[in-house]
Amino acid sequence: MAEGLRERKKRQTKQRISDIATGLFLEHGFVTVTVAEVAEAADVSVNTVYNYFPVKEDLFLDRGEAVVDRLSGYVRGRREGESAAAAVLRALRQDVEGVSPHVGLFPGWADFMKVITEAHALRSRLWEIQQQALGHLTKTLAEEAGAADGDPMPGLIAGQLSWVHSTLMAWIGDEMTKCRKPAEVSRDVLVLLDEMEDLLGEKVLNYAVRGAE
Incomplete structure (x- = not known):
């Protein structure tokens, strides 16, 4: 089944948030960076981050x-x-x-x-x-x-x-x-x-x- 536009946008948003979070964690460490800082860097709300990643750890271990x-x-x-x-x-x-x-x-x-x-x-x-x-x-x-x-x-x-x-x-x-x-x-x-x-x-x-x- 072909991926619909909505599903593709959701997948791309999730990947973008994870990529930005990974970059922050690599630069500053996992413990130091907050979910709020990830949300701000990704230009989304904290709730949006948690909708895609229920726990902070999955922002880094996203696969x-x-x-x-x-x-x-x-x-x-x-x-x-x-x-x-x-x-x-x-x-x-x-x-x-x-x-x-x-x-x-x-x-x-x-x-x-x-x-x-x-x-x-x-x-x-x-x-x-x-x-x-x-x-x-x-x-x-x-x-x-x-x-x-x-x-x-x-x-x-x-x-x-x-x-x-x-x-x-x-x-x-x-x-x-x-x-x-x-x-x-x-x-x-x-x-x-x-x-x-x-x-x-x-x-x-x-x-x-x-x-x-």
């Missing part, structure tokens, strides 16, 4: 919904004969090889993470997003594998795949704070991904293989 569904999306999009883990590993390798901002491979990532590490509220919100992603992935795996109620395997597999993703993101974050070039970090991360795959057991690597349609 939470996409993050929650990311690994699940990789699983749902797996190819014929491909397991859930293989699909996730393939997608992560593609992002790393492409030096994608989705995995933090851009020069401003260090500054972005600095804002988060200096604000307890942002760290808490990020942890909440990660837990939501884990729960969502568990549900997706159960559906894709046709698991029975009470089967612990979807949760166990989800935990392993979430470990791969979070470890990769943390490692990239550490390396990018050293002011390394994204392309250099990318090459090292590909090696790290191979090593993490070697640590995954056969049950993980062969879970939820997609059959022929």
Whole structure:
């Protein structure tokens, strides 16, 4: 369905507010900047800001919904004969090889993470997003594998795949704070991904293989 004019304007307004807020947070810190200051800079009312972002943390972590569904999306999009883990590993390798901002491979990532590490509220919100992603992935795996109620395997597999993703993101974050070039970090991360795959057991690597349609 094509996006209507009203929906497009709302999306553009939301993105503009988030972009302005992010710029202020990067310059002055998350705790220092108020929602009122964001509203003034964006030339909107405080109520408008809260209509788009119910909590201040989401002004900075505005892609939470996409993050929650990311690994699940990789699983749902797996190819014929491909397991859930293989699909996730393939997608992560593609992002790393492409030096994608989705995995933090851009020069401003260090500054972005600095804002988060200096604000307890942002760290808490990020942890909440990660837990939501884990729960969502568990549900997706159960559906894709046709698991029975009470089967612990979807949760166990989800935990392993979430470990791969979070470890990769943390490692990239550490390396990018050293002011390394994204392309250099990318090459090292590909090696790290191979090593993490070697640590995954056969049950993980062969879970939820997609059959022929």
